[in-house]
Amino acid sequence: MGEIFVLVEHRQGKIRDVTFEMLTKGNELARKTNANLTAVLLGHSNIKDFPKTLSEYAKKVLVVDDAKLENFNSDAYQKVLESLIGKYKPLLTLIGHTSLGVDLAPTLSVSLKMPLATDCIDLEFENDVLSVTRQMYGGKVNARAILRKSESYIVTIRPGSLKAIKPQSPMNGDVIEIRSPLTEEITYKRVIKYVQPQPSGVDIASAELLIGIGRGIGGAQNIPIFEELAKTLNGLLACSRPIVDKGWLPSDRQVGMSGKTVKPKLYIAFGISGAFQHVLGMKNSELIIAINKDPEAPIFKFADYRVVEDLFKIAPLLKSKIYEQKTQKT
């Protein structure tokens, strides 16, 4: 019987959501391909409780506990996975398309000569052919692609793109401790420390109303228009990555994968195209209104209301109308 591997991703004592998303998909694929679902856990301290949780989701849990795996180092992970994949020969290894997976999967696939598809939002086996769905051009287009035929594949999965469902009855997977194949510390590449984000006075995650701005606002000189609108609504100004990259707003305003996750009552997106890194951080807002001049902007796929219009015709007018109403009331 074949195996499907899911690499467990965890950080600072917590299993990350993408792990359960991959285990859920892995379970479905394992049933279809008549394979065993195996969770692969690498780490050292803070992982004691993980095997129990993982055994509810997988038929087998392989644990490699080694002080040299304390902090994620792609080279250490690669050596361990080369050994495990060599031994168990899984049909498929799923890894998160996260900062961990991006650092690990490409080198692992080259060293094992196993076809790799990255950043996939879905995958399936059809007559022995592995086909994947992934996005291109910042989420504007989906592509369906097939992998070159092989006995073993590696696929990285975009976080938040698959559902995580706890099995109705726990799978009671066997927990198997594997001796670490690492013989020495990796000296040419070392993680020195983590740097936490700077605490700041602005907390967009606790705001009830957010005005989100993106590349479409054109330039830093236009920011006051949206800042005033946010103020008039008693909300805060937030943004997508390009605005921070360009230095137009500080990073504490950034919504998305590398910024904050927000769930306000209202999110109005101005000139945000809607790359998944951003969408992941705001798609659970209670009400989303998106304004963009591109009628096909990906942000509209996640919005409740869609406005295809020049944002500079909407934002100032919206601000003055709301202001008018507020002053009339008082």
Add this chain to the structure above:
Amino acid sequence: MLDIIVCIKQVLDTAEAELKIDSSGKAIETCGLVFDIGEWDDYALEEAVRIKEKTGGTVTVITVGSEEAERTLRKCLARGADKAIKIVDKRLKGLDGYATAKILHKIIKSMHFDLILTGAQASDDEYAVVGPMLAELLGLPHVTMVKKIELKDRLAIVNRELEGGLEEIVEVKLPAVLTIQTGINEPRYVSLLGVKKAAQKEIKALGLADIGLSENEVGETSSWIKIEKIFVPPAEKEVKTITGSPEEIVTRIIEILKTKGLI
């Protein structure tokens, strides 16, 4: 003194464009779009030039597979690169990240360098694999998604971006491959002087034979992943479109906000 190689991809600038799928169903319509250096690669180039300005050395830009790469490479030279190499061949089509990494490896392995920089991902297919794959083929260490680089003797101390604003500091021995995340610097504009200087600089064009590769080593057959079709992503939610004049749109938005008790 550091010799730096920057691997770039020329891509269609689609950041603010409306895309259409072409008649093959496998690619987008290129008509009306302009080619440019990929967004992530743009930051990688800038970082290389800044390091050179500080420590001395050279910056060599390499690109694979774009026939029309001349203008983009010229722009890289104007921005401060010293040399540019393009690997051009009609058969270089439909390459995935792995096939690209193999070609880059073939040419780079005989060059002298201390550091290789490239974008964390291409802005079009977004595979995010070429940098680390190239490192593996060259037998060198790599660090992906780099937000800051500090160089000390033969070490690079870099900040690597994790999720949620968290970063890790990684120390890596040179030579190494670093993939650059956006926002690491502010890419400069091309100066008139830069353009003048760039006109004198050399762009070397190499074919497959020049780098010792045969056709089946580089064609679609050398790729791991092949696109079957592309399509418009389905919507996750049912969206209501608000139309009308700006006044009508704004009135409708205010109505919605009122109904929801938001104003």
